[in-house]
Amino acid sequence: MAAESDGSTPSTTAEIGSSRSPRGRALTGALIATGMQDQEAFRRLYDLTATKLFGICLRICGERQAAEDVLQEVYVIIWRRAPSFDAARASPITWMATIARNRSIDWRRANRRATGDRSPGAVGPANDPADDAPAADMALIGQEEVQQLHDCLMILNEKARQAIRAAFLGGLTYSDLAQREGVPLATMKSTVRRGLLQLRKCLTDDL
């Protein structure tokens, strides 16, 4: 999906993702300086990443106002946790995207609990068929790793693949997934667990 509609995005984010590119180095530098309480660096960090992180929040929260609130929280967390960022362990954008994803999921779970709405219709965005489209900007995290993940997902049973995507991008639990598909909880668990085992084997096999 994104390949057609976001023609201008891939080159930009590809540059952000590579630590060898000037923008990639700028991002790492900005995050490390942010960890030293450098407010100028924090603004640069925001300029480099806000559209990407807002895209993630919007995708998962499914509504604009919530996504804006969550994005605010995400940058507050980034500021406070930046001192613990370890450039040797994670890429800066992976580190930040994980915070954005997890805060958005947390909002979805809390929101659903509060309203008691657990109907399949409430999980709309996760049903998006575009989820199966290959990522247009896979260079964001590291081309090879992301490509490998997408390749390995393709060998899974379709139900397992969709469940994994829906859990990651929609915050769906096993119970939500079983309800959505109209299958017993135990069936859903064994389908997904088989898929995760296959996925792990595929990801750890050196090609």
Add this chain to the structure above:
Amino acid sequence: MTSDDQILAAELALGLLDDAEHAAARRRLLTDPDFAAETAWWQDRFAGLADGTAAAEPPAGLLARVEARLAQGAPEGAARRWPWFAGGALAGALAASLAALLLIPDAKVIERVRERVIEVPVAAPAPLVAVLTPGAGTGREPIAAVYDQQTRTLRLTATITVPEDRAAELWSIGSDNVPRALGLLAAGTRGSIRIEGETLLQPDETIAISIEPAGGSPTGLPTGEVIAAGPLVTS
């Protein structure tokens, strides 16, 4: 690491587990470094799933709002009801002790709590609450905890009794699934601890208590029994 452990780490990273299982798996991060490493590995790999999402332009002025919040030193919070109590999510006795805990502290806190109960919008953020459940089969009672986001103080409903030469240490595990030491609970008092430094507890964190040598864990991770753990939620 058995393959069941590997799958559990993937389930934790994806958020597939229900609330109780999720809390139990997070608790295990505190005491099992291999499991923590496996979870981190899955998180890094799954991060690629966020990569296909289209970029979107946030509203102008959002950065200014973030900076205002940072300058203020605490997150802003909208007025909230108490769905957590109303929903019957807690056993009665525990709910009562938690309610009492919310009303016990100094006058300023009481005032803020009352304001929120009647849903008047206030600048103060809502307190976060957690029910810390003991490990299965320990025979211990659950402990309720309340975290005041303004004073950064965490209070517990129960006195944690520890042997003379030991200390109770408090931990948090955030959405990055990395445990952090928060400090030691003073011996013999009902647990109340001010979280110092830049650490600010968030609604996505799991709180845990472990029994450590006097002076706290020497390793930066729990070395003794984790006696209770549970997730923080917005009250």
